[in-house]
Amino acid sequence: MKRPSYRHAIAWLAHNDDTQWLNDEDPIESVSTALVADLFGVDVERVTRDLRRFIKRTAKDARSAS
Structure with a gap:
């Protein structure tokens, strides 16, 4: 079994969690984010x-790949 990593958890949140509420000012108020913390x-x-x-970063990378 692969050991969990913080980087993998961040990537998982970005790809799987509902991040539509993400803005530039407020801390994220999600259970998933609290669990990772x-x-x-x-x-x-x-x-x-x-x-x-x-x-x-991933959005920037996707734009440059286009």
Whole structure:
């Protein structure tokens, strides 16, 4: 069995969780985000920041690939 990683959790959230409510100011108020924060011992704000960064980076990569 593969060991879970924080990076994999962020990618999973970006691809599978409902991130339509994501904006640039407020911390994410989702159970999934809170679970990732608890499991990896980080603040919800860090998960929010990393999730936003991941989504922006993958969107940028997708635009450049087009």
